[in-house]
Amino acid sequence: MTGQVRTVDGRVAGRRGQATRQKLLECLSEMLSTHPYRDVKVIDVARMAGTSPATFYQYFPDVEGAVLELAEEMAKEGTTLTDLVAGRNWVGKPAYAAAEDLVDGFLTFWRKNDAILRVVDLGAAEGDKRFYKIRMKILNAVTNSLTDSIKELQSKGKVDKTVSPAAMAGSLVVMLAAAAAHQKGFQSWGVKQAELKPNLALLVHLGVTGKKPTK
Amino acid sequence: MTGQVRTVDGRVAGRRGQATRQKLLECLSEMLSTHPYRDVKVIDVARMAGTSPATFYQYFPDVEGAVLELAEEMAKEGTTLTDLVAGRNWVGKPAYAAAEDLVDGFLTFWRKNDAILRVVDLGAAEGDKRFYKIRMKILNAVTNSLTDSIKELQSKGKVDKTVSPAAMAGSLVVMLAAAAAHQKGFQSWGVKQAELKPNLALLVHLGVTGKKPTK
DNA sequence: AAGGTAAACTGACGGCATGACAGGACAAGT
DNA sequence: ACTTGTCCTGTCATGCCGTCAGTTTACCTT
Numbered sequence: 170m171t172g173q174v175r176t177v178d179g180r181v182a183g184r185r186g187q188a189t190r191q192k193l194l195e196c197l198s199e200m201l202s203t204h205p206y207r208d209v210k211v212i213d214v215a216r217m218a219g220t221s222p223a224t225f226y227q228y229f230p231d232v233e234g235a236v237l238e239l240a241e242e243m244a245k246e247g248t249t250l251t252d253l254v255a256g257r258n259w260v261g262k263p264a265y266a267a268a269e270d271l272v273d274g275f276l277t278f279w280r281k282n283d284a285i286l287r288v289v290d291l292g293a294a295e296g297d298k299r300f301y302k303i304r305m306k307i308l309n310a311v312t313n314s315l316t317d318s319i320k321e322l323q324s325k326g327k328v329d330k331t332v333s334p335a336a337m338a339g340s341l342v343v344m345l346a347a348a349a350a351h352q353k354g355f356q357s358w359g360v361k362q363a364e365l366k367p368n369l370a371l372l373v374h375l376g377v378t379g380k381k382p383t384k
Numbered sequence: 385m386t387g388q389v390r391t392v393d394g395r396v397a398g399r400r401g402q403a404t405r406q407k408l409l410e411c412l413s414e415m416l417s418t419h420p421y422r423d424v425k426v427i428d429v430a431r432m433a434g435t436s437p438a439t440f441y442q443y444f445p446d447v448e449g450a451v452l453e454l455a456e457e458m459a460k461e462g463t464t465l466t467d468l469v470a471g472r473n474w475v476g477k478p479a480y481a482a483a484e485d486l487v488d489g490f491l492t493f494w495r496k497n498d499a500i501l502r503v504v505d506l507g508a509a510e511g512d513k514r515f516y517k518i519r520m521k522i523l524n525a526v527t528n529s530l531t532d533s534i535k536e537l538q539s540k541g542k543v544d545k546t547v548s549p550a551a552m553a554g555s556l557v558v559m560l561a562a563a564a565a566h567q568k569g570f571q572s573w574g575v576k577q578a579e580l581k582p583n584l585a586l587l588v589h590l591g592v593t594g595k596k597p598t599k
Numbered sequence: 600a601a602g603g604t605a606a607a608c609t610g611a612c613g614g615c616a617t618g619a620c621a622g623g624a625c626a627a628g629t
Numbered sequence: 630a631c632t633t634g635t636c637c638t639g640t641c642a643t644g645c646c647g648t649c650a651g652t653t654t655a656c657c658t659t
Contacts (some may be wrong), residue, residue, distance in 0.1 A: 170451065176636095180634090180635075180636090181635090183626090183634090183636075184626095184633070184635095184637065185625085185626080185635075185637095186637095187604085189636080189637085205507075205510050205512070206422065206447070206506065206510070207421065207422055207447075210615090210616060210617095210619090211616070211617070212615080212616060212617085213545060215591075216442065220637075220638085221637075221638055221639085222616075222617075223618080223619085223620090223637075223638060223639080223640095224636085224637060224638075226617080226618060227636080227637080230453060231617090232620090233422070253658060258490065265453060266514070283509070287506060287509045287510065290505075290506075290509075291421065291502060291505075292565065293505050293569065294498070294502045294505075294565055294566065295420050295421070296568075297420070301569070304569070305569070305572060308569075309573075312573060316450075316573075329596070331582070332583065332586070333575065333579040333582075333583055335570075335573045335574055335575045335579075336570065336573075336575040336579045336583040336584075337572050337583050337586075337587070338393050338573075339563075339569075339570050339575055339580075340559060340563055340583055340584055340587055341559075341567060341587075343559065343562045343563050344555060344563075344587075345542070345568075346557030347558045347559060348424045348555055348558050348559075350509050351508065351509065351558060353511075353631055354508065354516070354519070354520070354523075354554075354558070355551065355554050356530075357429030357520060357553050358524075358527060358551075359550055360548065360550045360551040360552075360554055364548040364550075364551045365551050365554075365555070367546075367548075368547065368548055368551040368552050368555055369551075369555055370589050371552075371557055372434060372552070372556075372559075372590070374588065375587070375590040375591065375594075376587050379590075381544070381594060381622080391606090395605080395606065395607090396604090396605095396606090397606080397607090398606060398607085398655080398656085399655090400606080400607065400654085400655075401606065401607060404607080404608090425645065425646085426644060426645080426646070426647085427644090427646085435608075435609090436608070436609055436610085437646075437647080438608070438609060438647085438648080438649090439608060439644090441607090441647060441648075442607075442608080446646090446647085461620080520637085532625080563616085
């Protein structure tokens with residue numbers, strides 16, 4: 170579609186403009202990683218980028234608008250998460266490997282983008298449709314894929330008919346997202362990273378296949 | 385301990401003072417339910433409470449400080465969640481009922497306090513220890529209880545030794561919290577409330593006992 | 600009831616973020 | 630060098646933040 174980068178007042182941005190715009194986004198990202206969302210101010214981001222607040226407002230309506238921009242970028246990258254599920258075999262021994270890979274990929278992706286994902290999560294929970302949509306875009310990739318896998322197992326009679334594939338897939342994906350977001354939280358329960366992964370994988374396996382993995 | 389309510393500058397608050405303080409908290413709570421966290425301003429809360437910003441700052445250091453107050457209150461109430469797990473029988477048919485009750489209680493509690501829990505979640509994810517502690521207080525009640533249940537099943541040989549009780553309990557609780565926080569999100573996957581609950585209960589059952597529920 | 604004291608509240612102020620605008624700096628082509 | 634369109638910044642009005650000095654209110658003592 171319209172791949173044109175535009176300023177707030179409708180001008181098309183040239184090379185130099187795009188560069189500063191990008192720099193502002195980078196600084197914002199940095200800022201989000203090191204300061205509470207509520208305290209991220211336009212003036213700080215602008216200063217960090219070596220420019221003025223007025224410039225910031227040329228490219229973004231406000232902080233939220235800029236965060237949405239970052240989130241969109243991330244969402245594009247996030248659709249590659251589908252590869253973790255699509256075309257996997259959920260029967261027998263390969264099933265557990267699939268579960269492990271899914272958990273691993275998910276945790277890695279979340280850790281890499283945790284600062285933005287925090288804000289996206291908040292915005293979505295607050296009912297902001299724009300953030301909500303982005304969150305869906307990321308999670309849908311995995312959820313739909315998982316849903317299909319469960320449906321297939323069901324049609325083969327390998328999974329109980331009472332299970333709702335979408336609800337189960339959604340629950341699992343939501344669990345992974347939350348576990349990823351609060352990875353540090355587990356430490357205070359005396360749970361080490363290394364312990365967490367296999368248990369999440371076990372739960373994913375149990376949820377999808379309904380059975381314990383065959384070792 | 386010191387049950388004294390104090391102002392920021394150290395005075396002990398009297399009857400009238402406590403009343404306005406309480407009113408401010410109520411208005412803040414209302415504000416959090418209807419506006420994005422980032423946009424909640426002291427002046428708006430004060431206006432809604434029919435007082436001035438200066439009064440607000442007599443009782444709370446800032447918006448965050450007041451939210452912590454609200455969260456503490458909620459956390460006290462939240463420890464009753466333990467009752468949903470403690471003393472439950474996780475063998476045979478009663479196990480599924482236990483899982484159902486846990487899911488139901490959790491979702492209800494979360495929905496009732498969603499506005500504050502959103503902020504607590506954000507604060508915790510951002511690494512703020514105060515919010516983190518409150519989140520733990522609520523989740524620990526359930527997690528520790530679940531952990532014990534799993535340990536017990538393990539000692540009886542009913543659950544695989546490779547399972548880490550704490551990691552499993554933590555994963556399940558985190559899943560419930562996330563599912564509760566994004567209840568609306570499931571609708572766009574075509575999942576109805578009524579479908580979600582039994583599937584969550586099934587996952588809890590699978591996670592704790594390692595087996596499908598006996599109907 | 601008068602007077603005293605601590606509590607409760609407010610008006611006002613300096614400081615800072617926001618957001619709009621107009622004008623100057625810059626790059627690229629002629 | 631000149632023109633043109635893009636890009637950036639100085640400046641300003643507005644509004645919120647957070648503090649303080651000072652006023653009003655409630656309560657207690659005598």
